[in-house]
Amino acid sequence: MITDEEKRLLNLAAVEVFGTMYFTPVELLPELPAQDNWHLEAQYIKTEIGFNGPQRARLCFYFPRSLAVTIACGFLGMGPECEVEEAKILDTMREAANMMVGNLLGRLDPEGACVLGIPKAEVVADFSPASLAGGDVLALISDFGFIWALFGR
Amino acid sequence: MAFNILVVDDSETMRAVIKKTVGMCGVQIGEFREAGNGREALLVLEDAWVDVVLSDINMPEMGGVEFLREVKKSEVLRNIPIIFISTESSQARMDEVRKLGADAYVKKPFQPEKIRGILLEVLNKAYASRMTEEAGLPVATDGGDGADF
Numbered sequence: 001m002i003t004d005e006e007k008r009l010l011n012l013a014a015v016e017v018f019g020t021m022y023f024t025p026v027e028l029l030p031e032l033p034a035q036d037n038w039h040l041e042a043q044y045i046k047t048e049i050g051f052n053g054p055q056r057a058r059l060c061f062y063f064p065r066s067l068a069v070t071i072a073c074g075f076l077g078m079g080p081e082c083e084v085e086e087a088k089i090l091d092t093m094r095e096a097a098n099m100m101v102g103n104l105l106g107r108l109d110p111e112g113a114c115v116l117g118i119p120k121a122e123v124v125a126d127f128s129p130a131s132l133a134g135g136d137v138l139a140l141i142s143d144f145g146f147i148w149a150l151f152g153r
Numbered sequence: 154m155a156f157n158i159l160v161v162d163d164s165e166t167m168r169a170v171i172k173k174t175v176g177m178c179g180v181q182i183g184e185f186r187e188a189g190n191g192r193e194a195l196l197v198l199e200d201a202w203v204d205v206v207l208s209d210i211n212m213p214e215m216g217g218v219e220f221l222r223e224v225k226k227s228e229v230l231r232n233i234p235i236i237f238i239s240t241e242s243s244q245a246r247m248d249e250v251r252k253l254g255a256d257a258y259v260k261k262p263f264q265p266e267k268i269r270g271i272l273l274e275v276l277n278k279a280y281a282s283r284m285t286e287e288a289g290l291p292v293a294t295d296g297g298d299g300a301d302f
């Protein structure tokens with residue numbers, strides 16, 4: 001189960017990465033939003049990355065496609081509604097997850113005893129947070145709806 | 154005289170962002186080369202002269218630390234400055250790469266100004282005579298843009 005300290009550090013990591021690299025504010029919510037407010041999109045970009053060692057965790061993030069496209073376009077210096085290749089959207093979100101979890105790990109493990117894994121990304125359709133299992137479900141609020149996360153060991 | 158630059162990162166978009174950032178540094182860029190991991194970077198270095206490498210650490214096949222070790226083993230390559238730009242931000246990891254001979258370390262996420270400052274600092278240190286030959290070239294200062302180690 002994720003600890004309050006891990007939640008606090010994950011929030012700091014997310015705020016720093018999204019604020020600095022993508023100029024997009026995000027914030028980890030203390031509680032999950034009510035289902036009426038989920039407003040799910042047709043597609044999400046799922047990323048997965050873990051770390052191993054004295055501490056271990058595996059995090060999956062589910063980014064709304066609209067957020068992923070906007071971030072990818074901005075990151076590549078294109079317009080806000082540019083036509084960006086699918087591979088570049090996946091690459092951008094893989095890197096976002098890499099930075100978030102790497103940043104979290106730097107805070108959790110300043111001695112560097114843990115090893116960060118290689119991130120993966122894929123498009124998922126018909127996603128529902130209700131289907132997430134095997135860890136703690138978390139939600140971050142953004143201007144493009146909720147980013148969902150699953151924190152497992 | 155233009156500088157040849159190699160960016161090593163498994164993220165194509167991150168390489169594009171670094172390339173754009175480097176392009177805004179005011180340094181004259183000659184060849185701009187890219188590699189997706191340390192192994193590919195070594196192949197690039199076998200084929201072409203590079204003046205400075207900007208590398209990630211966490212990459213598949215061959216990560217940045219192993220790449221650095223290989224570069225330092227080579228009589229030909231060992232003096233090429235290497236700047237790490239990585240999400241791995243523990244002090245222990247930064248100490249490790251500094252001991253192995255890395256020239257600077259920038260944590261991701263980064264502000265473009267930070268890359269600019271550190272690149273100029275490293276180029277000034279490694280190629281002082283070439284840098285002063287270029288009229289109007291910006292010179293790095295200690296204005297808070299220093300490396301993370």
